Amino acid sequence: MSTSDRITGVLSPVVTPFKPDLSPDPERFARQCRWLLSQNVGLAVFGTNSEANSLSTEEKIELLDRLVNAGVDPSRMMPGTGCCALSDSVRLTAHAMKLGCGGVLMLPPFYYKGVPDDGLFRNFAEVIERVGDRRLRIYLYHIPPVSQAGAKDSSGDWNNTKAYLDNFAKAGFDVFPGSETFLLQGLRHGGVGCISATANVNPAAIARLFATWQSADADAQQERLNTIRGIFAKYPMIPALKGAIAHYGGEASWATVRPPLVELTATQQASLVADLDKAGFTMPGLRS
Amino acid sequence: MSTSDRITGVLSPVVTPFKPDLSPDPERFARQCRWLLSQNVGLAVFGTNSEANSLSTEEKIELLDRLVNAGVDPSRMMPGTGCCALSDSVRLTAHAMKLGCGGVLMLPPFYYKGVPDDGLFRNFAEVIERVGDRRLRIYLYHIPPVSQAGAKDSSGDWNNTKAYLDNFAKAGFDVFPGSETFLLQGLRHGGVGCISATANVNPAAIARLFATWQSADADAQQERLNTIRGIFAKYPMIPALKGAIAHYGGEASWATVRPPLVELTATQQASLVADLDKAGFTMPGLRS
Numbered sequence: 001m002s003t004s005d006r007i008t009g010v011l012s013p014v015v016t017p018f019k020p021d022l023s024p025d026p027e028r029f030a031r032q033c034r035w036l037l038s039q040n041v042g043l044a045v046f047g048t049n050s051e052a053n054s055l056s057t058e059e060k061i062e063l064l065d066r067l068v069n070a071g072v073d074p075s076r077m078m079p080g081t082g083c084c085a086l087s088d089s090v091r092l093t094a095h096a097m098k099l100g101c102g103g104v105l106m107l108p109p110f111y112y113k114g115v116p117d118d119g120l121f122r123n124f125a126e127v128i129e130r131v132g133d134r135r136l137r138i139y140l141y142h143i144p145p146v147s148q149a150g151a152k153d154s155s156g157d158w159n160n161t162k163a164y165l166d167n168f169a170k171a172g173f174d175v176f177p178g179s180e181t182f183l184l185q186g187l188r189h190g191g192v193g194c195i196s197a198t199a200n201v202n203p204a205a206i207a208r209l210f211a212t213w214q215s216a217d218a219d220a221q222q223e224r225l226n227t228i229r230g231i232f233a234k235y236p237m238i239p240a241l242k243g244a245i246a247h248y249g250g251e252a253s254w255a256t257v258r259p260p261l262v263e264l265t266a267t268q269q270a271s272l273v274a275d276l277d278k279a280g281f282t283m284p285g286l287r288s
Numbered sequence: 289m290s291t292s293d294r295i296t297g298v299l300s301p302v303v304t305p306f307k308p309d310l311s312p313d314p315e316r317f318a319r320q321c322r323w324l325l326s327q328n329v330g331l332a333v334f335g336t337n338s339e340a341n342s343l344s345t346e347e348k349i350e351l352l353d354r355l356v357n358a359g360v361d362p363s364r365m366m367p368g369t370g371c372c373a374l375s376d377s378v379r380l381t382a383h384a385m386k387l388g389c390g391g392v393l394m395l396p397p398f399y400y401k402g403v404p405d406d407g408l409f410r411n412f413a414e415v416i417e418r419v420g421d422r423r424l425r426i427y428l429y430h431i432p433p434v435s436q437a438g439a440k441d442s443s444g445d446w447n448n449t450k451a452y453l454d455n456f457a458k459a460g461f462d463v464f465p466g467s468e469t470f471l472l473q474g475l476r477h478g479g480v481g482c483i484s485a486t487a488n489v490n491p492a493a494i495a496r497l498f499a500t501w502q503s504a505d506a507d508a509q510q511e512r513l514n515t516i517r518g519i520f521a522k523y524p525m526i527p528a529l530k531g532a533i534a535h536y537g538g539e540a541s542w543a544t545v546r547p548p549l550v551e552l553t554a555t556q557q558a559s560l561v562a563d564l565d566k567a568g569f570t571m572p573g574l575r576s
Contacts, residue, residue, distance in 0.1 A: 022374065022414070053372040053399035056345065056379070084341040084372075086310065086546055091344070109548045110399065111341035119548035126310070126547060258374055259414060260397045260407035 006137065006174060007078055007102045008192040010183070010207045012036050012199035013047025015241050016055065016063070018256040024059055026066035028254070032245070033072045035286055039203035040211070043072070044105055046080035047141075049197040049238055054258040057088045061095050074100040078195075082106030082141060086123060090130045093138075103137040105195070139176070158182055165189040180206045181229060184222040187213045197237050198229045201244045201283060231275045239264045240272055247273050248283035294425065294462060295366055295390045296480040298471070298495045300324050300487035301335025303529050304343065304351075306544040312347055314354035316542070320533070321360045323574055327491035328499070331360070332393055334368035335429075337485040337526055342546040345376045349383050362388040366483075370394030370429060374411060378418045381426075391425040393483070427464070446470055453477040468494045469517060472510040475501045485525050486517050489532045489571060519563045527552045528560055535561050536571035 014036065017028040033043050045067070046052035046060055055063075060079070068074050081092040081104040089106070096104050106127070108120050128136065161182055164175045169190035177186045180196040183206065187193075199206050202225065209221045232240050239257055243264045246254035255263050264272065302324065305316040321331050333355070334340035334348055343351075348367070356362050369380040369392040377394070384392050394415070396408050416424065449470055452463045457478035465474045468484040471494065475481075487494050490513065497509045520528050527545055531552045534542035543551050552560065 048399075054374060054397065056371075056373045056375040059373070059375060085344045085347070086342060087344040087347060109342065111336075112548055115548040116550050119550045122550070123547035259411035260400055260403040262404050262407045262410070 006192075007042060007076075008174070009040070009042055010180070010193050010199050010203065010210050011042040011044040011078060011176070011195040012203060013044045013049040013080075013195060013197055015200050015238065015245065016045075016050045016052075017242075017254055018258060020253065020256065022256070022258050024055065024063055026063055026070075028251075029063060030067055030070035030072055033067055034070075036200070036203050037073070037076060038285060040207035041199050041203035042102075043067075043077045044080065044195050045077060047105065047195070047197075048080075049200065049241065050080070051238060051258055051261065052080045054261075057083065057092055060092055064095060064099055064101075068099050075102045077101045078103040078105050078139060080105045080107065080141065082108060082110075084109050084111045086126055089123070089127050093127055093136070094131045094133070097131060097133040097136055100135075103139055105139045105141050107141045139174070142178075158185060161186060161191075162189055165191055179229070180209070180225050183209055183225070184213055184218055196229075197241060198225075198232055200241045201232070201248075202228050202281070204284065227279060228276075228281055231272070231279060231281075234275075235264060235268055235272055236261070240268075243269045243272055244276065244283070245286070249286040294480075295330060295364075296462070297328070297330055298468070298481050298487050298491065298498050299330040299332040299366060299464070299483040300491060301332045301337040301368075301483060301485055303488050303526065303533065304333075304338045304340070305530075305542055306546060308541065308544065310544070310546050312343065312351055314351055314358075316539075317351060318355055318358035318360055321355055322358075324488070324491050325361070325364060326573060328495035329487050329491035330390075331355075331365045332368065332483050333365060335393065335483070335485075336368075337488065337529065338368070339526060339546055339549065340368045342549075345371065345380055348380055352383060352387055352389075356387050363390045365389045366391040366393050366427060368393045368395065368429065370396060370398075372397050372399045374414055377411070377415050381415055381424070382419045382421070385419060385421040385424055388423075391427055393427045393429050395429045427462070430466075446473060449474060449479075450477055453479055467517070468497070468513050471497055471513070472501055472506055485529060486513075486520055488529045489520070489536075490516050490569070492572065515567060516564075516569055519560070519567060519569075522563075523552060523556055523560055524549070528556075531557045531560055532564065532571070533574070537574040 014033060017025040019025050036043060064079060079096050079101055081089060081096055083089045093104050109123050161177050169175055174192045176193050176195045177191060178195055180194050180198060183194045193210055206225060238261055242255050242257060246252050257263055302321060305313040307313050324331060352367060367384050367389055369377060369384055371377045381392050397411050449465050457463055462480045464481050464483045465479060466483060468482050471482045481498055494513060526549055530543050530545060534540050545551055
């Protein structure tokens with residue numbers, strides 16, 4: 001695979017819609033993915049913000065199949081396939097490859113803490129060997145606040161992101177900061193985009209900065225993105241993303257999360273929407 | 289279910305044997321479970337020390353079936369069935385109930401950190417409702433160093449264990465300290481046994497203290513248990529347990545662990561065995 005075939009740009013860890021019985025809703029999921037693609041945002045389905053670890057491996061495989069069957073382009077997908085159990089990681093990664101996904105985003109096995117580097121290396125080596133597909137392109141997912149494993153997180157620490165970029169970007173190791181907060185800085189240092197929770201709700205604006213980062217208004221665009229992100233950051237992120245989609249898409253059932261998460265309270269929801277409205281926030285094209 | 293039907297005594301989070309290709313070995317697993325039962329130790333299969341989270345839900349279901357088919361008494365089993373995904377927890381718990389397991393030991397959904405108590409409550413409530421079996425007896429598994437959720441850990445903090453016992457034991461809430469270190473103290477305060485990693489390797493001696501805790505030599509027994517545990521505690525616990533079984537059972541392949549864990553080095557293994565030999569440690573009846 002040449003460098004030019006690789007995924008770049010802005011990706012969204014797509015939030016997963018649930019039915020009232022807490023089962024995943026494949027139709028609504030496909031609709032949301034199509035909307036994100038229409039906003040020039042790629043699909044990091046099964047990320048932390050997708051409640052991926054609240055889904056079984058079977059549920060993830062079924063959802064991937066449904067997306068592809070619904071005509072969503074697998075080359076724009078970078079599903080999260082890193083599980084605690086090697087057997088699950090291999091099964092899910094192999095399935096993603098079979099479907100033609102552009103890459104996979106792998107958490108380290110996150111249950112045990114303080115595991116040796118050799119053990120982490122062996123985990124990824126086993127996945128690569130067992131999947132045995134030359135098209136496989138693994139993106140390592142460093143998120144210590146929840147996974148507590150692997151190297152240091154890139155999100156929230158620009159110095160760390162910069163160290164990744166300075167040391168690895170030129171060698172062809174693609175680095176995606178974990179938030180649009182570092183999108184512009186990242187691009188200026190050799191980054192290839194970002195994977196951000198708020199790309200679920202503010203996709204077009206984030207994608208526009210990626211497309212026009214060398215323009216004169218880039219810093220102003222970045223500032224505007226930060227304002228919107230700052231509003232979401234005042235709430236538990238996943239319930240807030242789903243609350244916004246429910247409100248601006250006019251579909252209340254979007255708010256549903258699986259335990260152990262809980263939905264925003266009515267007060268939180270009202271205050272989120274009031275803040276967003278005041279900031280002139282919209283989700284164009286979402287309402288079907 | 290009356291109090292007298294409930295599981296008491298010493299339970300072992302049974303270590304899971306793997307074949308060289310890292311798949312679970314059901315025959316060796318059944319043999320190990322039978323040996324533990326012969327030492328008067330119950331079967332907390334799929335605990336942290338069982339590498340349970342390195343197994344897929346299918347692998348766990350298959351292993352449970354194989355144990356029961358091999359004649360291992362399900363009423364002596366308290367399998368770990370708490371997963372990150374509600375769907376997995378429900379499926380595994382329902383299967384354990386179908387097989388007639390004496391109880392289930394449930395981790396909270398452990399991926400997300402700092403989740404609201406309401407979300408944790410809802411997780412267990414959904415499991416109970418969806419499994420819908422009056423025989424279901426859930427033991428809550430508090431292990432913050434890895435799960436980072438739920439109430440405080442009992443293991444390693446006697447004051448916390450004692451608070452559980454003082455507040456809940458009389459109300460019929462059974463408390464198992466998570467290590468034999470607190471077995472005697474626990475029993476003196478209304479505890480019902482212990483669930484301990486080292487019950488994998490030192491089962492008879494721990495079970496003997498449970499059975500004779502009111503005898504004159506109870507404190508001396510406890511001290512001896514602490515000495516053996518202290519030797520294991522100098523190494524990564526799971527590789528050390530498996531290393532001891534491999535050595536004293538004369539079956540080298542028992543040492544295999546799944547990534548992200550790694551086996552003891554040859555030096556560690558030699559030093560572990562030397563320490564144990566010096567302490568007069570044996571595993572009677574293990575070698576088949």
